[in-house]
Amino acid sequence: MLPSKHKQSKCVTRRIRFNASAISALKEKAAPAVPNPSRVVTVTSFIWxxxxxxxxxxxxxxxxxxxxxxxxxxxxCSPPLPEYTIGNNVWGAVAFSLPHSELELHSVVAGLTDGIAKVNSEFVEEIKGEEGLLKLAESIKQFREMHSNAGADYYAATSVCNGGLYDADFGWGKPIWVSIGNGSADLPMLTNIIFLMDTSKHG
Structure with missing residues (x-):
């Protein structure tokens, strides 16, 4: 779910490693607003x-x-779909930071947690069927236009934590380090993307 003016350009990629103690410290800072937030929500909120x-x-x-x-x-979904159902069965949980709003970690975590809570079983029911598809398309259109026209900074985040990437073995052993691919002249990178993944036991 990207705004129509989301930038495609040359960009710098950085790998930032958060160890267990660092994540625990961040979760403690967020605790006043959200008791025991997930590590994905905590780290994503901190980077944002x-x-x-x-x-x-x-x-x-x-x-x-x-x-x-x-x-x-x-x-x-109700009932839940099988874990390995093929297809992009995802939706964007949206959080906002308005001009001059508080940028404390606990408030940012609370905002993202609220956004995730809105993507629930009731939301899934609303977007089912032909009418649901039209509603979904209109929702995406409004999201793109509103935030592109407002000149907002846009950040997209995704996580493959607990995805079993380091358990994959295609015949030459399990990977030591998994990373995302680089862009090219034909496939420019989108900027302001946060991509979370686990580290291996090798760090």
Whole structure:
């Protein structure tokens, strides 16, 4: 779910490693608003908070900031779909940071948690069938237009944590390090993407 003006350009990719103690410390800071938030929500919120603060400091003006975190719809269906159902059964949980709003970690985590809570079984029921598809398309259109026209900074996040990437063995052993691929001249990278994955036992 990307705004129509989401940037495709050259960008710098950074790998940031959060160990268990660092994640625990971040979760403690978020605890006043959300008791025991997930590590994905905590780390995503922290990165988004820092990126938003950096953008505002560099740009010299305060703009809205929007985050969309990919959420798995399989276990939100009634009855739940099988875990390995083929297809992009995901939707974006959206969080906003309005100009001059608080950029404390606990408030950012609370906002993202609220966005995820809205992507529930009731939401899935509303988008089923032909009418649901039209509603979904209209929702995407409104999201793109609203945030593109408002000049908001847009960030997209996805997670493959607990996805078993380091258990995959195609005949030459299990991987030591899994990473995302690079863009090319024919396939430019989208900017402001947060991609979370587990580290292996090798770090």
């Amino acid at each position: 908070k820092c990126a938003t603060a950096a953008s505002r400091a560099k740009g010299g003006s305060v703009k809205p900031s929007v985050l969309s975190l990919a959420v798995n719809l399989r276990n939100r």
